[in-house]
Amino acid sequence: MNYLARREQSRAELARKLAPHAEVDEVEALLDQLEQENLLSNVRYVEMLAHARAGKHGSLRLKADLREKGVPDSESIEAIEAAREQDLAAAKAVWQKKFGALDIDLVNTAAERARQYRFLASRGFPSEVIRRVISGLEED
Numbered sequence: 001m002n003y004l005a006r007r008e009q010s011r012a013e014l015a016r017k018l019a020p021h022a023e024v025d026e027v028e029a030l031l032d033q034l035e036q037e038n039l040l041s042n043v044r045y046v047e048m049l050a051h052a053r054a055g056k057h058g059s060l061r062l063k064a065d066l067r068e069k070g071v072p073d074s075e076s077i078e079a080i081e082a083a084r085e086q087d088l089a090a091a092k093a094v095w096q097k098k099f100g101a102l103d104i105d106l107v108n109t110a111a112e113r114a115r116q117y118r119f120l121a122s123r124g125f126p127s128e129v130i131r132r133v134i135s136g137l138e139e140d
Contacts, residue, residue: 013069
C-alpha cells in the first residue's frame with residue numbers, strides 16, 4: 001500500500017517491486033485484488049504520466065515511457081494520440097524556452113540547427129514536428 005500511496009503505479013511496475021517479497025502467484029492475486037478494489041489502475045497511471053509529461057516531452061517519449069513501465073498499448077492509445085495533437089505546440093514552447101533568444105545569424109548555421117534538432121528529439125518529439133519548429137513553419 002505504501003507504493004500506491006506515494007503515486008500511481010502500473011501493474012507491471014508494482015509487480016516488479018513486489019516480486020522479491022512474495023511468490024509470483026501471491027503477487028498476481030494481490031494485483032488482481034487491488035485492481036478489483038480500484039486501488040491499482042493502468043488507465044489512471046497513463047493519465048498521470050501523460051499529465052506529467054505534457055508540455056515538456058513529446059508523444060514518442062510518452063509512448064516509450066509507458067512501454068518501459070509495462071503498460072499495454074491498448075490502454076495507452078488515447079493518451080498517446082492526445083499527446084500527438086499537442087506535439088507541435090509543446091515543441092514550440094520547449095524550443096522557445098531553450099533557444100528563443102539566440103542570435104539570428106547563429107540559428108541559420110547547420111551546426112546550430114542540428115543541435116536544436118537533437119535537443120527536441122531527446123525530448124521525444126517526432127521528426128516532422130521538429131522540422132516544422134526549427135524551420136519556423138506555422139500550424140496548418
